[in-house]
Amino acid sequence: DSGVTQTPKHLITATGQRVTLRCSPRSGDLSVYWYQQSLDQGLQFLIHYYNGEERAKGNILERFSAQQFPDLHSELNLSSLELGDSALYFCASSVEGTSKTQYFGPGTRLLVL
């Protein structure tokens, strides 16, 4: 158990809908990273927050957004969902802003029908 929690574990929704994925980092970790894992794209970095501020953006679609709250938990919002958004979404946390040692949560499996 990495200490990173993610909810929900599974999510089934329809195209065009909006969903919110939640992540709580390990106690004491200030950074949260979001990744998308799909069969054909592997693990893709989406976005990184450090202590409430956005630090880096990866291949994140404009339909997706994230934020990190004062209690350091983070939410990833996915809107206008398409079939191709079906994937596993992981968050990871680390202590510092440039820490290479990241601890991954168990993921949220999103299925868009």
Place this chain on the structure above:
Amino acid sequence: QQQVKQSPQSLIVQKGGISIINCAYENTAFDYFPWYQQFPGKGPALLIAIRPDVSEKKEGRFTISFNKSAKQFSLHIMDSQPGDSATYFCAAFGAIKAAGNKLTFGGGTRVLVKP
């Protein structure tokens, strides 16, 4: 420049055998190379990592070999066990802007160890 290429995509090895997974990168700004192990239904977990000033690092049955001039690194799993059956990801990280200040993952290798 940000890609990390991993091979093979899948691997079957007998119990007690050696599993070898290879990765190659282009961006010389990367300065940290971790390997992650992922079991079905779980998130990736850090297995072992190496910095480019070291040519080899061993932790138990897991060894990373690093060839800086060739920009390649590999994971060797010695005496492979059925419990090692998982997907393995190599990754590269660089804190400076040229490396993106993020983990860049290879495509993954699914390892199956037959008893």
